[in-house]
Amino acid sequence: MSAEAPRSPAGSDPVLFDRLIAMASGAWVTQMIHVAAELGLADQLAGGEREVNDLAAACGAEADGLFRLLRGLASLGIFQESSPRHFALTPLAELLRSDHPQSLRQFARMLGDEHYLSWNDLLHSVRTGEGAFHHRYGESVFAWYQKNPRRAEIFDGAMGDFSRLQIEAVLAAYDFSGIDHLVDVGGGRGLLLQRVLTQHGHLRGTLFDQPQVVAPVVVPAALEGRMQVHGGDFFREVPAGADAYLLKHIIHDWNDGACLTILGHIRSAMAPGGRVLLVEQVIPEGNDPFPGKLLDLNMLVMTEGGRERTPAEYASLLGRAGLELQRIVPTPAPVSVVEAVAAG
Numbered sequence: 001m002s003a004e005a006p007r008s009p010a011g012s013d014p015v016l017f018d019r020l021i022a023m024a025s026g027a028w029v030t031q032m033i034h035v036a037a038e039l040g041l042a043d044q045l046a047g048g049e050r051e052v053n054d055l056a057a058a059c060g061a062e063a064d065g066l067f068r069l070l071r072g073l074a075s076l077g078i079f080q081e082s083s084p085r086h087f088a089l090t091p092l093a094e095l096l097r098s099d100h101p102q103s104l105r106q107f108a109r110m111l112g113d114e115h116y117l118s119w120n121d122l123l124h125s126v127r128t129g130e131g132a133f134h135h136r137y138g139e140s141v142f143a144w145y146q147k148n149p150r151r152a153e154i155f156d157g158a159m160g161d162f163s164r165l166q167i168e169a170v171l172a173a174y175d176f177s178g179i180d181h182l183v184d185v186g187g188g189r190g191l192l193l194q195r196v197l198t199q200h201g202h203l204r205g206t207l208f209d210q211p212q213v214v215a216p217v218v219v220p221a222a223l224e225g226r227m228q229v230h231g232g233d234f235f236r237e238v239p240a241g242a243d244a245y246l247l248k249h250i251i252h253d254w255n256d257g258a259c260l261t262i263l264g265h266i267r268s269a270m271a272p273g274g275r276v277l278l279v280e281q282v283i284p285e286g287n288d289p290f291p292g293k294l295l296d297l298n299m300l301v302m303t304e305g306g307r308e309r310t311p312a313e314y315a316s317l318l319g320r321a322g323l324e325l326q327r328i329v330p331t332p333a334p335v336s337v338v339e340a341v342a343a344g
């Protein structure tokens, strides 16, 4: 047998074969990164390399299992075995540190738990169109988070992790100068609003989200008098009278009927001449890779009818809410700003 003999069955391309194996076993990688994040391994290594027994004792793990986890992760470039049985951070592992400015630790913690278990039922969602989370847990994800504050805390942190670069991209691409009062609808802990207000000294802003989400939010001293926090339910009402309503990753959580309720409340509440700004991963035509095409499946799994939408789907949805799509402003990140005004 020659040294070049393919490792895959006759006639198939070994590169494609290995590629599909790596993709099909992607769930292993999700769990490996999740466990590293849960154990706080990157934080433990922040001061430099450590021997695996010492690390295992520090993070409550069994030394051989931890060694095998780190060896596997190091094979993917996450951590490295710097000397025998000693591990250190790599640039990818740095992103799992809690104190990194682009930390993805909470995001990795979120993906490996209720999201992961729900994705196990993707087949159910594809067969029936029903959200797998609801199928497994018997209620919507936001109702479940209300009863599971420890997981909700991780979800809120994960939203922050996921958002940080997107926020900078929105600030770079969208001109907020013509706005006086901005409401961030479903704004979570207020990261985006705080950045917009910090960047644009003329603006006033209201953070609006569920009461238990905004309860811990403290307005920074520098924004006092310009930033308000309002707890409520966007299926009942939104704060009235603002000239811009920003919804980042809100519309993608809901089916068209629910979106029309939220957008209808905004349409009634907004000041004359006001605008609606949806920050979403707008799905392009064609087969090219685009992160929103996978995020869309996460919406299929985790929500009841949420989805990423195409430009035509946004135009139609907004039109049915009495709004008119003005333009879609791309940003350096995969999110765009979908801008709409009241229909004439």
Ligand SMILES: C[S@@+](CC[C@H](N)C(=O)[O-])C[C@H]1O[C@@H](n2cnc3c(N)ncnc32)[C@H](O)[C@@H]1O
Pocket (backbone or CB within 6 Å): 142, 159, 160, 163, 185, 186, 187, 188, 189, 208, 209, 210, 213, 232, 233, 234, 235, 247, 248, 249, 250, 253
């Ligand atoms: C996917 S997260 C997006 C958070 C934030 N805009 C971001 O992009 O990071 C959805 C947000 O909608 C909020 N939310 C869900 N149901 C709500 C309701 N009925 N009223 C107000 N906010 C709600 C959640 O608490 C959560 O903060």
